Amino acid sequence: MSSKKYILEMFPYPSGNIHMGHVRNYVIGDICARYHKLKGDQVIHPMGWDAFGLPAENAAIQFKTHPQDWTLTNIENMKSQLQRLNLDLDWDRELATCDENYYRFQQELFIDLYNAGLAYKKDAIVNWDPIDQTVLANEQVIDGKGWRTGAPVEKKNLSQWFFKITDYAEELLNDLDKLELWPEKVKTMQKNWIGKSIGAEIKFKISGKDKLLNIYTTRPDTIYGATFIAVSVNHQIVSEVLDKGSIEKIRKDFETVNEEKEKLGVNLNLSCKHPILDKEIPIYVANFVLDNYGEGAIFGCPAHDERDYEFAKKYSLPIIKVIECKDEELPYVGDGRLINSPLLDGLNKAEAINEIIEYFSKSGTGNKKINYKIRDWGISRQRYWGCPIPVVYYEDGSYRVLDKSELPVLLPYDVSLEGKGNALLNNENWRKIKCPKTNKTAFRETDTLDTFVDSSWYYIRFLNNKLDKPFDREQVNKFLPVDKYIGGIEHAILHLLYSRFFMKALRDIYDFSVDEPFKQLFTQGMITHKTYKTSKNEWVMPIEVVSVDGKLLKRKTGEIIEEGPSEKMSKSKKNVVEPDEILENYGIDATRIFMISDSPPDRELEWTDEGIQSSKNLINRIQRYFSENKGEVNLEVEKQIEKFVYNVEKNILSFSLNKCVADIYTLFNYLEKKDIYLNNNKLSKKILACLYPIVPKLSLQLVEELFNLNNFNDWPEINKNLLIEDKIKLPIQIQGKLITTIDTEKGYSEQEILNSVYQLDKIRNKMLDKKVVKVINVQDKIINIILN
């Protein structure tokens, strides 16, 4: 049955050269695509370029060129490298995100999102990467450092554009369950990132003021144990009580805590009324309260929260037990029976939570609340080489999002990248315009879009890259989702979450029937290689290392080389091999074989000289095999070949490509052992068709030589009857331990087998003076004899 199959590998950033990681990624996808084509499926298998981004700007400054020139040259070069890999790609679908023909439609999408209320601008404290000189989204900050530069991010207050991904938090979370063909790991990561929690919002009345302070908690059951309130330094109440100078000082103090997680707080000399009890509890500013989660304020229950406990100890605040536990167990955070809580005494945690939320709702002091960790996606980037945001600003500070008729807003080519800051900001010619609508002087938005916006919808544009609108609804409904999406796991949250959001947002705007962009996600492992160093701690490329009398030496200088552990191939450690050189030396088919042979595709693959060489040997061996013609085909041979077809197919479909290589070895081992050399037999055509997705060049060459064909048309149809194995080796166990095996046929009679088994010496020796208690016969599988 033929169907559409959209097979996609994550498109590359055009850095200049492909690396082995790309090769592995694209070979995996190529094998799938070729297989599905043979199956008669309508295969979509495009390739393009994630072409906007900072490296182009950095390179432009370094090499005195222009980001566009640099990028286009790189694309040209990388494209020719990819073409040398002979991948079966739809090059007519090619696109580059820096192409006006791509990003102009992205500007349309921005306008659509804006009109749908999903894009907005606000002042926000944002992550500033001091090296890249731009803002980063929350997802792009890892351990407090920029995801690309590794520089500690700074906090800045800037007016920024955001996409309202939080509107879709619930759906993004729930739909993870529908993604059966995604790795659990990625789904867990996204789930954690979205960070849903169910709790309560409680309103505390501030004493002496006609004001309420809202807090968020997942433990409203511990309300009777509340002995203080803590707010983040950015909380509004702080600015009402303290002057700017004091706040700055607190901020500084918080930033310079001695050890991580050390608790620090300042009493605001302000108190709240406990919502149930007739008592006052103090309000603190505390360093451990996050300002961008919940309400930026919490109530502290030291007896049942580790952080509150630490804080209370430090500042001598009362600790009131409200859940039954021993004193030495404090802080006790587990479940238990409520005590010291008149309304809740005797209940367990879940019961108490329900009860108290109901009470708060009735008294108007609080309510149930669902909270998410995920924040809206900050998309403004203070960089030149990106998609311009279609917005203009007027001198009075107001702004207007452009109409689609005013698009495209083209990036100016003529810019100076030498100065600090955004080149667009410095380009007055481009920036300053007369607004065609109002005739007023206006200034273009000089921030550009996060490049993750570019990659959030490229898989849709691939469906028709020439269309005079972003995409065609019918085509989207017909060809999406992507059936198999293959790429690195480093995008587990960033790109994959953004794309899911985009798909859903666009679905709602354009009435698509597609909820998720990628039906199956396959994350391939990285390629590693041993590392080499001189005694001066300089990294050395593998190709420069020679082995002489068991010692490793640097080829040119003769220096002694020390071999280090295998690590991810990286330029900085120089443990890389160049695809061009490998292709030159071993050819594309051997390279493909090696990319899939030594470990499962989702695990890391260690590059070894032996590995690539034995892959080459296999290619030679196959070629040699088909140059002979002898031996007689019988039913058993046919069965072996049928099994081969079946296994290869199964293993391609499950991405167990390493097992496909094992299948190939198994088949040729068998045929050569039996001295059966098929040449232009119809069975050999069958074998070649199965080899084609894996080693297309050799297969095509052979099918041409042997059959005078220039193509493969079909995947062999499997004859199920030939898969049935009637001769079997039946294992015989005593007490569950293997004693021997018996050659027999499927459907044997248990009694007959047992009669002959009991005659065997091995069995008889075990059965001396013992009785057979029971015989377990799993028909055609195993016989287990139980003795007393």
Add this chain to the structure above:
RNA sequence: GCGCCAGUGGCGGAAUGGUAGACGCGCUGGUCUUAGGAACCAGUGGGCAACCGUGGGGGUUCGAGUCCCUCCUGGCGCACCA
């Protein structure tokens, strides 16, 4: 700290609860030769053996690498998320 995943020969790795180690690399011995980045043949978990073997210890089962509990080790992710 929390969560997830994984521990199988010298190495990479196979095994719907049913013969552990398929297949490959490496290694050992041999063959051939216009001496090769070959090719071919035989062998290769441990132990002389009975037997023992899938990180350790328990358990379920006729039967456990596989399922359950527990501990150890490694990797990844999250990390003051109230």
